[in-house]
Amino acid sequence: MYDFTAPFQHPAGSPIRELFKYLGEPGMISFAGGYPASDLFDAEGLQAAAAKAWQASTRCLQYGPTDGLPELKTQLLALMARRGVTCAPEEMLVTTGSQQGLDLLLRVLLNPGDTALTEQPAYPATLQALRLQQAHVVTVPVDGDGIDVDNLAARLASGAIVRPKLLYTVPTFANPTGATLTRERRLALLRLAVQYRFAIVEDDPYGDLRFAGNAVPSMLALASEVEGSRDWIVHFSSLSKVVAPGLRVGWAIAPAEITRRCVIAKQTVDLCSTPWTQAIAAHYLEAGSLERHLPHITQAYRGKCEALCDGLRAQFGEELAFHQPEGGMFVWARIPGVVIGTLLPNAIANKVIFVPGKAFFADDPDTASLRLSFAAPNVDEIREGVARLKRATHATRTASVASVPA
Amino acid sequence: MYDFTAPFQHPAGSPIRELFKYLGEPGMISFAGGYPASDLFDAEGLQAAAAKAWQASTRCLQYGPTDGLPELKTQLLALMARRGVTCAPEEMLVTTGSQQGLDLLLRVLLNPGDTALTEQPAYPATLQALRLQQAHVVTVPVDGDGIDVDNLAARLASGAIVRPKLLYTVPTFANPTGATLTRERRLALLRLAVQYRFAIVEDDPYGDLRFAGNAVPSMLALASEVEGSRDWIVHFSSLSKVVAPGLRVGWAIAPAEITRRCVIAKQTVDLCSTPWTQAIAAHYLEAGSLERHLPHITQAYRGKCEALCDGLRAQFGEELAFHQPEGGMFVWARIPGVVIGTLLPNAIANKVIFVPGKAFFADDPDTASLRLSFAAPNVDEIREGVARLKRATHATRTASVASVPA
Incomplete structure (x- = not known):
């Protein structure tokens, strides 16, 4: 029909x-x-946060700004600072889980047929999001240390991969491989992004779930060590895996012009992520409950x-x-x-x-x-x-x- | 850059x-x-609903099904029944406000360049969503009785409008005109949809906000009077204007195959709308608080x-x-x-x-x-x-x- x-x-x-x-x-x-x-x-910490949020019930019940409640953004900026990243409010967008951040980014950045790189194996919803945007998907193999950057560098140098627009990666405790990209590979990947002018889309929902070994800074945090690379990094994170998915609170950090365009797309897509759970998340973070x-x-x-x-x-x-x-x-x-x-x-x-x-x-x-x-x-x-x-x-x-x- | x-x-x-x-x-x-x-x-009714929802806190905090929490769908189906519409669970999708329903629908239905009809003047976010999907937008004028169906019929008959894929309308208390489409025009529009095989996208966030005059059934409710028209109706509604936007709870009702495709797109877009506020909305509706x-x-x-x-x-x-x-x-x-x-x-x-x-x-x-x-x-x-x-x-x-x- x-x-x-x-x-x-x-x-x-x-x-x-x-x-x-x-x-x-x-x-x-x-x-x-x-x-x-x-x-x-x-549950206890979240209940306390919900009670505090409700003290300003209109804040919970009315529409909120498309880029996120300012009090939540303040807390998320502080959280990112603890993770070694300084960023400005206009570089941050609160999203309905980090899944939405990827969807918005691809809509703003990709034309049908554009080449998008992903690690392989990769998170299936990412592959689906790339298909939805009609990307030409090119995969880069992964081993126990994450994406094989030498493989990528060689294919870029030889012209086997031409003008990729972005590379999607979960560099820390990847889904599905569990692998963590080494510091050396992160730096090499940042240099490639600058050289070949593609965006690195770093999805980092699991980074705080480390229970062994030594922490490796996020690609976004390491960008300060590779000149010009900060301009080429888009970073997603989320409270889904470290607090609760039912909040549907994720965030994107990107150069201000990309963030601005994603905000405009989000006006069309869902106007704003749920203000009520944003307010709860803000109080939860403010109380120090995440660290606790x-x-x-x-x-x-x-x-x-x-x-x-x-x-x-x-x-x-x-x-x-x-x-x-x-x-x-x-x-x-x-x-x-x-x-x-x-x-x-x-x-x-x-x-x-x-x-x-x-x-x-x-x-x-x-x-x-x-x-x-x-x-x-x-x-x-x-x-x-x-x-x-x-x-x-x-x-x-x-x-x-x-x-x-x- | x-x-x-x-x-x-x-x-x-x-x-x-x-x-x-x-x-x-x-x-x-x-x-x-x-x-x-x-x-x-x-606020009182919502606080009570929030307290009830929290009795099953895991339900609030974990991921939920992409098509919506079943207990909320049950309540929304009952609400639609009170509005004169019978529909099956597989025809209903819970969305992050009805705004998201439109975005999902356009992504599932529209190819770049497809003709989409809107009333004029129309809700700007709809125009933006149509542009985002690269639709060819054709407008139909509106008067105090809603969209001018005779004008549309004449242009379809003459071939001035060719193969439209859908028509977007807010037939009851429209944004921006406040106008309500008459019953006669609704029936005529349903007949046109069947004849010319285009989808009617009925956005109905305001229908319950009647304070004067006599109720007119929604286009979806009237579809039972025009043979074959139910297959061509997609209906959006929302709790944003009658309960609170901060819940971000909207819903779409569409033929099952369209709903199924929208659900798959939503897996990619945000996985699920906020379960916590869905659970609150379910308890709010179950308690009869909306009617009260x-x-x-x-x-x-x-x-x-x-x-x-x-x-x-x-x-x-x-x-x-x-x-x-x-x-x-x-x-x-x-x-x-x-x-x-x-x-x-x-x-x-x-x-x-x-x-x-x-x-x-x-x-x-x-x-x-x-x-x-x-x-x-x-x-x-x-x-x-x-x-x-x-x-x-x-x-x-x-x-x-x-x-x-x-």
Whole structure:
């Protein structure tokens, strides 16, 4: 009936969300979601913040400025200062989660057919956002130290990649790989951005979730060490993973002219992000609750991550390869010789789910890879889940041993 | 530095938001904003709803389904049933204000260059959203009874308008004209949509704000009277004007396949609208607070509207023409012989502001028109504001009598 020939053609929807139907099954253990652990939310601190916000109830209930409530921006600027970044209010835009920041940026910056670089594997919603804007997506491989900057440099130098407009990356505790880009690679990437004049889109929702190793400054913070690079950085962050996604509070930091254009686009898109939860977030941050509560989250995630990694080593040994992350929510694994798309139904039958790695590839998927999130299940569930995964893997190998090369 | 050649080129931003800088001036009386009256918010009812929502705090704090919290959808479906519309959950999408519904719809339906019809004058953010999607905008004139359906029918029949993809309208208490489309015109418009196969995008944020005259069913409700027309209707509504904009709760009702595609686009755009305020809205509606509180708002708006219209008649007499609305928030006026762009600085000097009509025209602006919102100021301020407007008009005429034709 309708003529659905509009540019946005991705009727299948998110491959991750397709798995949600299994979450409600009794006894299912999920390594699939990208959700933070609900039992670690700081309900007490948020309730106190909500009560304070309500003292100015009109502020909660009326429309707010498109770029965000000033009192929230003040708190977010202070938070960024603690992360080593100085920026001006006119460089910051409060968004409905950092997801919206990416959508606004792509609408402001990209023409159909423009080349956009992403790490591979990458967050699927980013790939979907790039498709929605009809970008020409070019991928750069990732290893245990993040995006392979030498690979990118060589392809830029040889002309294999021509005039990219931007590069999207989650440099710290990446989704899906859990990898963190080294300081050296960050600096090299900043130099490439200046040289080849492309924007680095740094998505940083997980950076505060470090539970091991030494902190690496964000690309935005490191921009002060590479002349001219600050002009080429757009930085997204969010309270979704460190406070609560239900606030829908994210923010973008970009050169003022980009921010100004994103603000104008946002007037059209949703006028303003929810003022009520913005006011709550402002009071939560002002009270110092983030700093107070964050260690509880990172400590719990450390235990969960160790349970998962120890379990994988104990159950699988050399059969499964992975890189143990120093923070975040994800472990990226490979089971050579197993087609993960075939493993998944066996896993579901064994009451455990995860996301097949294929979902994170724009091209040429690694069919032996999978993403395991340790954030939501508790330590006992994680141990049991790994045992189930092992059983499912065994069942898959037994059934397919003749047809799949080892 | 950046190459800003992307499709979205409207760097000036909203002409209405440009006026916001004057709102803070001491003693300024504003007829400019499209904001509902802050002092009419049902703070008590919303506080009670917030307390109930918090009893399931995880529900408030975690991500929610992209199409909306099921308990909110249940309440919104019941609200639509009270408005005479039966629809299925899979036809409804909860959005970040109805503004987001329009943005999602245009992204799903429109190709660059597609013809989109709007009433003229029209809501500027709609014009901006159409530009963002690179639509070919064709306008249809509006009179005191809403969009001129005969004019549209004639242009469709003659081939002057070819294959429009959609028509955007605010048929009840329109922004900016305050006009309400008659029942006969609604039925005729539905028949045209079926005949010429275009979508009617009915934006209905103000329909419940009736304080005079007899109710007219929404186009969506009337679709049952025109065979096949339900397939061609997309309906937006919102709690922003009848409860509070700070919730950012709107919704779209569309044929299931359109809704499905909008949901997929929304996964990319912001994942989900704020679950916390969705939960609050669900409890607010469930408690019957909307029905209980709405009469307070409409009664207050009736008094404000009468103060404005009586004041205009008393101060201006025949000098100013307007159509008294039966609901909503806006009066549309013309002062023949006065260029409103010239009146505005005089008005600001006299401490009163409004929106020049020009902002609402996609083409061929009526420079003698202006929009006056009576929602925010109180009755005394409205009376004083009209007196100031009269003084400003006099000053404008005196200064420009030689140069502007009467």
